[in-house]
Amino acid sequence: ATRLRFGYEAPRSDSQHVASERFKELLAAKTGNELQLQLFPEGTLGNAQALINGTRGGTIDLELSGSSNFSGLEPLLNVLDTPFTFKDEAHAYRFLDGEGGQKLLDALEKHNLKGLAYWDNGFRMITNTKRPVRTPDDVKGLKIRTTASAVHIEAFKLLGANPAPMPLAELYTALETGAMDAQEHPLGVLWSVKLYEVQKHLTLSRHAYSPLILVMNKPKFDSLPPAQQKAMIEAAREAGAYQRQLNAQNVAMIVEGVKKAGMQVVETIDPQPFARITAPARQFIINKFGGEDIFKQIDTVRDVP
Amino acid sequence: MTKGLEWMLIAMLSLMVLLVFGNVVLRYGFNSGITFSEEVSRFLFVWVTFLGSVLLLRDGGHLGVHILTGRLSPRGRRACRFTSDLLVFLCCALLTKGAWHQTMLSVDNHAPASGLSLAVVYSATLFCGVGMGVILLNSMYRLATGRMTDDELNPGDVEDAL
Amino acid sequence: MTIAVFVFSLCGAMAIGMPVAFALLVCGVALMVHLDMFDTQIIAQNLVLGADNFPLMAIPFFMLAGEIMNKGGISRQIVLVAEALVGHIRGGLGYVAIAAALVIASISGSAAADSAALAAVVIPMMRSAGYNVPRSAGLIASASAIAPILPPAMPLVLFGVAAQLSITKLFFTGIFPGLLMALSLVIAWKLTARKDFADAPPRRFEWRVLVSAVCGAVWALILPFVIIGGMKAGVFTPTEAAVVAAVYSLLVSCVIYRQLSLADLPGIILAAAKTASSIMLIVAASMVSAWLITIAEIPAQVTALMQPFMHDKTLLMFVLMVLVFAVGTALDLAPTVLILTPVLMPLVKEAGIDPYYFGIMFMMNNAIGLITPPVGTVLNIVSSVARVKLDHVITGMLPFLLAETLVMFLLVLFPELVTVPAQWLR
Ligand code: NA
Ligand code: NA
Numbered sequence: 001a002t003r004l005r006f007g008y009e010a011p012r013s014d015s016q017h018v019a020s021e022r023f024k025e026l027l028a029a030k031t032g033n034e035l036q037l038q039l040f041p042e043g044t045l046g047n048a049q050a051l052i053n054g055t056r057g058g059t060i061d062l063e064l065s066g067s068s069n070f071s072g073l074e075p076l077l078n079v080l081d082t083p084f085t086f087k088d089e090a091h092a093y094r095f096l097d098g099e100g101g102q103k104l105l106d107a108l109e110k111h112n113l114k115g116l117a118y119w120d121n122g123f124r125m126i127t128n129t130k131r132p133v134r135t136p137d138d139v140k141g142l143k144i145r146t147t148a149s150a151v152h153i154e155a156f157k158l159l160g161a162n163p164a165p166m167p168l169a170e171l172y173t174a175l176e177t178g179a180m181d182a183q184e185h186p187l188g189v190l191w192s193v194k195l196y197e198v199q200k201h202l203t204l205s206r207h208a209y210s211p212l213i214l215v216m217n218k219p220k221f222d223s224l225p226p227a228q229q230k231a232m233i234e235a236a237r238e239a240g241a242y243q244r245q246l247n248a249q250n251v252a253m254i255v256e257g258v259k260k261a262g263m264q265v266v267e268t269i270d271p272q273p274f275a276r277i278t279a280p281a282r283q284f285i286i287n288k289f290g291g292e293d294i295f296k297q298i299d300t301v302r303d304v305p
Numbered sequence: 306m307t308k309g310l311e312w313m314l315i316a317m318l319s320l321m322v323l324l325v326f327g328n329v330v331l332r333y334g335f336n337s338g339i340t341f342s343e344e345v346s347r348f349l350f351v352w353v354t355f356l357g358s359v360l361l362l363r364d365g366g367h368l369g370v371h372i373l374t375g376r377l378s379p380r381g382r383r384a385c386r387f388t389s390d391l392l393v394f395l396c397c398a399l400l401t402k403g404a405w406h407q408t409m410l411s412v413d414n415h416a417p418a419s420g421l422s423l424a425v426v427y428s429a430t431l432f433c434g435v436g437m438g439v440i441l442l443n444s445m446y447r448l449a450t451g452r453m454t455d456d457e458l459n460p461g462d463v464e465d466a467l
Numbered sequence: 468m469t470i471a472v473f474v475f476s477l478c479g480a481m482a483i484g485m486p487v488a489f490a491l492l493v494c495g496v497a498l499m500v501h502l503d504m505f506d507t508q509i510i511a512q513n514l515v516l517g518a519d520n521f522p523l524m525a526i527p528f529f530m531l532a533g534e535i536m537n538k539g540g541i542s543r544q545i546v547l548v549a550e551a552l553v554g555h556i557r558g559g560l561g562y563v564a565i566a567a568a569l570v571i572a573s574i575s576g577s578a579a580a581d582s583a584a585l586a587a588v589v590i591p592m593m594r595s596a597g598y599n600v601p602r603s604a605g606l607i608a609s610a611s612a613i614a615p616i617l618p619p620a621m622p623l624v625l626f627g628v629a630a631q632l633s634i635t636k637l638f639f640t641g642i643f644p645g646l647l648m649a650l651s652l653v654i655a656w657k658l659t660a661r662k663d664f665a666d667a668p669p670r671r672f673e674w675r676v677l678v679s680a681v682c683g684a685v686w687a688l689i690l691p692f693v694i695i696g697g698m699k700a701g702v703f704t705p706t707e708a709a710v711v712a713a714v715y716s717l718l719v720s721c722v723i724y725r726q727l728s729l730a731d732l733p734g735i736i737l738a739a740a741k742t743a744s745s746i747m748l749i750v751a752a753s754m755v756s757a758w759l760i761t762i763a764e765i766p767a768q769v770t771a772l773m774q775p776f777m778h779d780k781t782l783l784m785f786v787l788m789v790l791v792f793a794v795g796t797a798l799d800l801a802p803t804v805l806i807l808t809p810v811l812m813p814l815v816k817e818a819g820i821d822p823y824y825f826g827i828m829f830m831m832n833n834a835i836g837l838i839t840p841p842v843g844t845v846l847n848i849v850s851s852v853a854r855v856k857l858d859h860v861i862t863g864m865l866p867f868l869l870a871e872t873l874v875m876f877l878l879v880l881f882p883e884l885v886t887v888p889a890q891w892l893r
Pocket of ligand 1: 571572573574575577615616617618619620621
């Protein structure tokens with residue numbers, strides 16, 4: 001039997017860990033225990049960048065992290081982070097699980113990574129300590145922590161906020177002390193890092209969708225017999241579907257939970273004004289990295305059932 | 306050579322201070338910030354760590370425990386020092402190999418805020434492995450040929466910062 | 468078996484005098500071979516992972532601040548205030564040393580910088596006033612051990628990063644235990660040193676002297692409030708607080724006290740960068756062994772070994788504290804923190820011990836390790852700066868070491884003494 005090291009940053013309480021357990025079971029079942037995963041949650045093998053690097057170099061076999069962590073390697077992935085590109089989860093899944101998504105995974109191959117499947121981080125939501133966010137005006141002047149992704153920074157500049165990238169490890173303290181007013185993350189992160197303890201207002205802004213990408217060291221993948229390769233991809237996708245389902249179930253629970261913890265929640269906003277103001281971000285990405293055809297592909301599956 | 310590296314180290318730490326302090330001032334004074342401040346200062350920090358370590362090895366300043374070796378005869382101390390230098394040299398050789406691999410691997414990986422290639426970061430360990438290797442070869446040569454004085458053999462008590 | 472490979476390779480490499488950072492690498496290589504997963508990339512990758520860390524940048528910044536404060540006359544001004552305030556009491560210079568140590572500790576993040584400054588300024592005063600010098604040197608060494616607990620503190624940054632805890636929370640948890648340590652020193656000084664300063668003539672308290680000392684030191688005395696207040700008010704994060712302390716002390720030293728000129732700066736920056744990198748290389752190297760410790764699942768094995776104590780938090784804390792104390796006699800603070808944190812934290816979490824409480828206790832223990840023979844950095848500094856034989860410093864220090872150790876075990880019995888004040892202060 002082959003033991004494979006699989007690392008990710010999410011804590012044990014997260015759906016990523018639960019689904020990784022499922023992934024491990026599925027893989028063992030499909031290969032008659034020939035492939036066995038050894039799980040390393042909580043970033044014990046390093047942060048996302050270190051995990052990606054380790055997987056490329058082969059010191060780690062598989063890793064799972066947000067797509068934006070790969071955009072330094074493959075700039076086209078910036079397209080996925082562009083605000084208001086995906087209408088809803090179904091739209092995102094249609095694109096990612098289809099031809100377009102596969103093309104993006106394949107683009108990672110030249111970087112020694114075999115993209116196995118897209119898992120789910122969910123839509124990003126804005127939280128802050130200052131005021132309920134309902135319109136773009138409410139975002140103006142907020143010191144907001146974003147990822148270091150160029151398109152996230154650009155979008156919040158367009159909205160008139162002061163975006164600053166900062167490591168997730170420093171975020172809780174920065175929000176607690178007020179060095180930052182606001183942050184934007186999917187609900188799962190808000191919950192597992194307990195950011196609701198240091199934030200007052202949550203807006204279900206759904207301003208950008210964040211997929212997770214599950215990758216494997218390419219030479220390692222190529223060395224597997226075809227039947228095991230097939231099992232690997234199937235198990236990764238099935239576990240991914242399960243994780244998406246878990247996240248969908250968790251949304252209501254997390255919104256209830258943060259309300260109980262004292263957060264004010266704005267559940268619906270009109271996305272139109274936000275989308276209008278941040279629309280130039282799309283051209284910004286195209287000018288910088290290309291990807292016009294990918295945007296087109298995303299748009300064509302927008303309303304297909 | 307050493308002087309030049311020392312000035313580089315001074316410049317890097319100064320730049321770190323400017324970037325981080327500048328960011329605080331901009332945030333409070335002007336409600337803005339330097340987007341690449343966090344990233345670039347972090348990369349400088351990696352370089353300060355590994356460049357500083359090479360210079361420190363030259364001064365014999367790395368922290369060690371000398372309760373046991375301190376009680377040995379000068380001969381025994383020389384033998385221990387040689388073994389230690391040899392093992393450290395081997396570590397540096399392994400480090401250099403791994404660092405070369407990682408540096409080459411990260412050439413095409415770019416940092417999000419500054420766009421710098423991550424090879425800039427990994428090459429710090431490459432520099433460290435090679436630089437320390439050279440220092441150790443020199444030290445082993447001087448030990449083997451009896452050119453190292455007893456004074457040099459006793460590493461001074463460096464003021465640990467903590 | 469894996470634990471044995473870990474312990475023996477690490478201790479063996481250190482025993483032949485190999486610097487700690489490299490001993491950690493040797494240990495990493497030994498573990499790789501043992502686990503049959505030799506790959507040189509693991510070394511390079513984790514060395515970078517260890518150093519590529521924003522919160523840890525507080526280390527060179529605190530280094531720099533400490534270096535500037537000592538060279539720029541700030542430490543001396545603080546001692547003058549303490550002297551004007553409590554110098555007239557019988558045995559007053561002892562209280563001066565403790566008070567000055569507290570103020571300096573709440574500015575600087577490092578015990579070494581503290582002890583160097585205090586020993587240089589206070590020992591000559593005590594010597595000429597006829598105090599028992601070894602006793603005085605011992606007091607100064609133990610008073611300097613407060614610096615790693617009292618915020619801002621580099622060791623807490625180191626621990627916070629290794630254990631993935633909020634550094635600000637750790638800082639505020641450390642305040643009260645740090646003050647308790649100071650109190651224990653006051654009591655020990657009063658009880659044991661009575662006969663030592665019988666000859667020292669008590670001096671008169673003079674308002675005029677106090678006012679003029681405070682005026683002279685006002686810029687230095689503001690600094691703790693700038694740092695702690697700035698963090699509490701959310702003006703900056705702990706890393707930024709460190710850089711603010713460095714820039715502030717630079718301004719005060721150059722512009723107000725005029726003890727530093729720009730020409731002194733490169734030397735100071737170089738010294739700070741080198742000392743910081745000596746710690747950071749250990750940090751980076753410990754990441755290599757920590758990574759392999761994780762792969763080898765050593766924490767789970769240690770938890771299994773500790774199973775007999777797991778049901779009783781107090782008993783477990785007691786066992787852990789004795790263990791850390793033993794390690795601390797022979798190993799310095801930074802390596803102890805970096806080697807033990809990844810091994811102990813999973814255990815502490817599983818036993819349900821408050822990680823912030825554990826962190827402060829662990830750090831207090833490590834701070835005491837700085838003054839326990841045979842390897843005690845602060846002891847060495849005090850002995851060399853005060854020009855007192857190491858053996859004499861150790862003998863002089865014993866009552867104070869005992870006092871601080873008692874405080875530590877008192878806090879093992881009554882964790883509320885740490886957790887309750889922390890709630891008020893946060
Ligand atoms: Na301190
Ligand atoms: Na010690």
